[in-house]
Amino acid sequence: MKPQPLPRDFFLAPTERVARALLGTYLVHDTPEGKTVGRIVETEAYLRNDPACHAFRGPTPRNAAMFGPPGHAYVYFIYGMYHCFNVVTQPNGTGEAVLIRALEPVLGWELMENRRLKHRPSRAIAPARLCDGPGKLVIAMAIGRALNHHDLRKSPLTILPADAFQHPGVSAKQIARGPRIGIRQAADLELRFWIDGHPCVSGPRRQATQ
DNA sequence: AAACGGATGGGCT
């Protein structure tokens, strides 16, 4: 039987719990160019009463998706040239989400590499560096503003459970946590989660690779 | 190995 996308109820759990539960699941994007799949290895939670959260000061045109239905995408533009991809959590109107920060490439490696090289044609990219950051994975998976508000139970962009590719999943003991990256407000909150020691995690805390 | 600055443009005070 074909694996079914994560159901709506998955995203109704407390956001911190959803951020942990997403580790080991698979982000799948079907495009005319081909299919790409990445295993989620790093996430961050953004909460309603959290000054670092885009929804903190209430709804605006930009953050509207965060106040929309759970299990939909929130895609936003940042630093004049990048996008970030989030999954909305909690009931409609709450304003919480999980940022997807890093993927382990699973399928469509060559397509992901070509997309990355188009943005940065100067050098080769090590496999573990292909999707080790929120801006990078969005380029590799070709996730753009058009997918803002997209229902992640439907084609072309879905999230499949950890067992979809015969993987046992991620146990609580394998999950590390720490402060979120790149924010000034609420910088002390430990709302970043990753698979401990995984080579595809972003930042200095990942395991040393070559 | 870590620190730093430039690119680049939308969103909000």
Added chain:
DNA sequence: GCCCATCCGTTTG
């Protein structure tokens, strides 16, 4: 006008 949920190449120790 200032602030970014970033990335990359260069410099520094």
